[in-house]
């Protein structure tokens with residue numbers, strides 16, 4: 001059997017190379033191979049020291065996640081790393097590329113770490129509901145200090161080689177071409193005694209830290225990941241390092257790690273991870289190479305257009321932006337410059353790069369002739385079919401053959417927009433989310449005649465922009481907004497029936513949502529909801545219960561955050577909003593007028609209603625083929641709607657609580673409102689068959 005770990009003595013140094021494509025993951029065979037190599041080194045008279053490195057562009061990409069959820073097989077990584085650390089002959093880690101998770105921990109166990117300039121280290125376990133489980137929480141604080149360790153572990157961020165050097169995580173940074181020889185030289189010097197042997201990181205004294213830093217970090221992660229447990233466990237483990245020696249600290253870490261491995265949160269986060277990856281697999285474009293593209297055009301430089309242009313520019317694509325008038329074009333340029341300033345402030349871009357982008361990569365114009373060379377044109381003008389069809393008629397006349405003609409419409413029918421052109425096969429929906437240079441979701445709305453080449457290009461563009469593209473068919477609101485309309489309605493009903501908007505928001509943020517529905521209304525603008533109700537009014541089914549309470553806010557000019565008042569009051573005293581007693585009084589009146597006797601709701605009832613509405617509509621979207629997989633719907637809600645990632649998305653959540661239980665809720669609620677709470681046939685079928693949404697997706701794959 002070939003082993004993924006090779007052992008070769010070069011000039012008296014054993015070079016131990018991990019070659020387990022694609023990312024050198026630490027599978028059982030790699031762990032065994034490493035353990036064997038370390039034992040061989042001990043017994044090998046021809047080698048005085050060792051170097052561990054990775055084949056290819058990555059050092060080690062982390063654990064083998066296909067082994068998650070299965071019984072761990074020996075040798076266990078912590079033991080392998082202890083063996084490296086306890087090796088009598090010194091061992092250097094030559095970090096040839098990313099050292100992620102367990103890969104970083106292997107490096108931490110070595111006596112020396114030499115990084116190539118392009119290497120990166122990170123401990124991103126918390127993003128999968130886990131924490132470093134092979135010494136990372138014990139060795140990193142001993143090497144880099146508690147504060148840096150807490151930051152790196154709880155943010156899961158990538159640390160560049162240069163920063164790792166300044167934090168003491170690596171001992172030297174060298175050009176990639178010199179890496180192996182530098183590592184060999186340095187470890188040889190230690191073995192020969194010309195340089196004293198560095199103390200193994202696991203055996204260094206316990207790091208000292210003020211208790212306040214742990215509390216401050218806990219507070220931060222609680223605010224960012226409400227209800228999520230792995231971040232807190234990781235902080236506890238780092239705190240252990242300040243009190244425990246290696247043996248005790250590693251045992252405590254391992255226990256915490258294995259406990260997390262059993263949590264539903266870990267399962268949900270892994271589901272989210274795979275769901276996002278799977279989203280890009282679309283059968284029409286399997287094996288299709290997207291036609292190349294070099295330039296983009298954006299039409300409309302308002303909220304969305306400026307954000308989309310920023311996203312493209314940040315990805316290195318030149319952008320030509322068209323506005324109606326010079327003044328609007330200038331305004332758009334200023335917005336983009338501000339967005340780029342933000343990127344500079346976050347360290348994503350240098351000031352020179354920003355200047356170069358603004359002077360060379362961004363062009364603004366007021367005539368469409370500027371777009372004749374663009375390969376992908378994204379329209380983001382007012383949400384009006386008339387305005388948009390005008391734009392597309394013009395585009396049809398001027399765009400070069402084969403250009404992708406995309407609309408960012410939120411609700412309008414992409415088929416109808418395509419129909420005004422002589423090339424409907426080139427028309428597609430690219431539904432970005434606000435702020436478009438920040439939000440990860442991109443719904444790729446495929447119209448009846450859209451050619452696969454453009455779908456392939458759209459998914460490629462999503463990837464290039466660092467976004468998650470999700471296939472959507474055509475319906476009112478596509479996947480995300482269509483679901484939102486329903487759970488929004490459910491929360492309006494709950495409000496009219498007796499819960500305050502504040503109770504509802506609190507219940508849902510407690511559930512883990514980034515914001516409650518009324519906070520979202522205030523952020524998006526009460527006028528947006530108003531316009532959407534107006535738009536739907538003519539086609540609204542007569543059976544649908546209508547709640548017009550927010551129309552009253554609209555007429556008073558209480559448009560939300562932008563006017564300082566909506567469901568909440570926003571001022572210097574409460575920039576994030578505070579409850580408004582007048583809203584409660586108005587609500588009381590509105591209920592009276594509607595003849596409703598208000599009743600009280602528990603937080604759990606509020607959450608169950610909201611989730612039942614969301615899941616029910618999701619089942620319809622799936623059954624109609626608007627979404628191709630349950631996991632795609634999860635991805636939409638996770639990446640675009642603030643759904644708590646550690647719950648895996650609405651349909652993973654439905655599987656967790658049981659589809660039958662969701663259906664029970666819906667059936668019970670239908671006693672009050674049989675129209676709104678009519679169960680989706682798919683939900684009924686799955687419940688009857690005892691199947692899950694995951695089963696459904698697995699069937700699709702089969």
Ligand code: NAI
Pocket residue numbers: 299300301302303304305322323324328380381382383384387391408409410411431432433434
């Ligand atoms: P906005 O009102 O901020 O911007 C629209 C811009 O288009 C204005 O600057 C206007 O001057 C320009 N414009 C209008 N007609 C034009 C024409 N014929 N040629 C060139 N420029 C023209 O609107 P916003 O919010 O940016 O929305 C744009 C589109 O994006 C709409 O279809 C909207 O439904 C959609 N959308 C909006 C989201 C949001 O959160 N605001 C989210 C996702 C999609």
